[in-house]
Amino acid sequence: MRRSLPVLTVVVVLIGLWYLLVIPMNAKWERDQAARAGTELGLGTLVVNTMGQDRPVLPAPHQVVVELWNSTVVEEFTGRRGIWRSGSLSNRSLVYHGLVTLGATMLGFVIGTGAGILLAIGIVYNKAMDASVMPWAIASQTIPIIALAPMIIVVLNSVGISGLIPKAIIAAYLSFFPVVVGMVKGLRAPDAMQLDLMKTWSASGGQVFRTLRLPSSMPYLFASLKVGVAAALVGTIVGELPVQQGGLGVRLLSGSYYGQTVQIWAALFAAAILAAGLVWIVALIEKRVLRRMGMAP
């Protein structure tokens, strides 16, 4: 509770600032409308009107919340294509698109984490990889993913792979990097003394890895996983933009095609909520694991 008070304060301040911004952002359209109709616009009416436009430049927070509600609960339970009437999720609901994104994110996260850990092990144990892999890994992250994603999709599509896999690979492309960086640092965390101690026991390489390097790397791994899972979500959304087969990325793009700013913001918030949830789950697992290892109170 003591921790939630500062957080809530910040949220309230941000929402307040948002509402204040909505007025000047949307005022021009209201004044144009009033001028065209030849009516006089009072300040009170102006403020109220800016909060309820159909296609505002900046939607008010409550509009986004209403849209989130309508495109999830209302759509699924009262919509013709919602799960209540049709038995399957509506392709107009954020639940459906969120799950599409979540699936690719999770697959990409697993691939990226696996690849990241394997690369890190290679870097730590192999001199040639140590000298060669890291610059490439860094270079890979300097290429804008928005430029790379369509090419990955086109190339994979030409060899007959489409749907979930290309998006997951783009997600993996973004999420492997923090895992490599964190795990290399983590696997190298044991100091010279701990390694000497292992040598005095004539421990094998596998034993040193299993009983020393791997446990040492756990705090680093979880820090990386939190960054990695959020990066995987970003990668998936970017991967969804050119494909147009469902997902939050599609909602973002179609919203911008049709000037549906409220829809864009709702999709943005859905993505943010999803990311926060994923990071929270990783943090929860981290807490459990480190507590079991005696490394957290």
Added chain:
Amino acid sequence: MQQMTAQPVIEARGLNLTFHTNDGPVHALKDVNLSVAKGEFVSFIGPSGCGKTTLLRAIADLEQPTSGSLTVNGMTPEAARKARAYGYVFQAAGLYPWRTIEGNVKLPLEIMGYSRADQAERAARVLDLVELKGFEKKFPWQLSGGMQQRASIARALAFDADILLMDEPFGALDEIVRDRLNEELLKLWARTEKTIGFVTHSIPEAVYLSTKIVVMSPRPGRITDVIDSTLPRERPLDIRDTPEFIAIAHRVREGLRAGYDGDA
């Protein structure tokens, strides 16, 4: 004094060890000759850079001598290490934070492939030996520095090596704790009859503990004096106020000073 007829446990003949650094070669050990008999408590004392730790590490096969011969239990240090001839205690306890005290003591046993039952039995025995009974399930951070170091000694004793090598094990502890651990170490040595190699830079500690004190000096690291202690094996703490103790401490100090004069 021990009889010298038996084969020495540790024997160095004309041992040299040179580190190659960016600033040129560093003679860490020069022409070191040393013979340690079974059951002896040998202290290596000298200022930093005298090679005392390097010598201990060479015995443990953690450093490779450049020339000369070094045997441990009549074998090369590498063969001795693989035969689990010694347990090593570092200055820091180096316990794994993710393992309980018991888990830490069992770690070398796990690595060496002891059975689970044997691991538990040995861990219980050595933890009792260092008076840590009742702390098996605690994590290292729940223990004081002195207790952590005792746990690391238990870990080094767990697999029945007959040599115990200790590199300034109590260097980071305060004097009161150090005194107590010194006393306990002597008792432990009497009970287990191990051969102990002990690096320190404290003259009272070296004199109090040792049957043999090896005085070393730096640049190049070499032995300047080897003192066989005339103190009895049974040593209460107040033996440190006897004239005999003070005479030995004096000789150690002279040896250290001689090393410095030669250096100037």
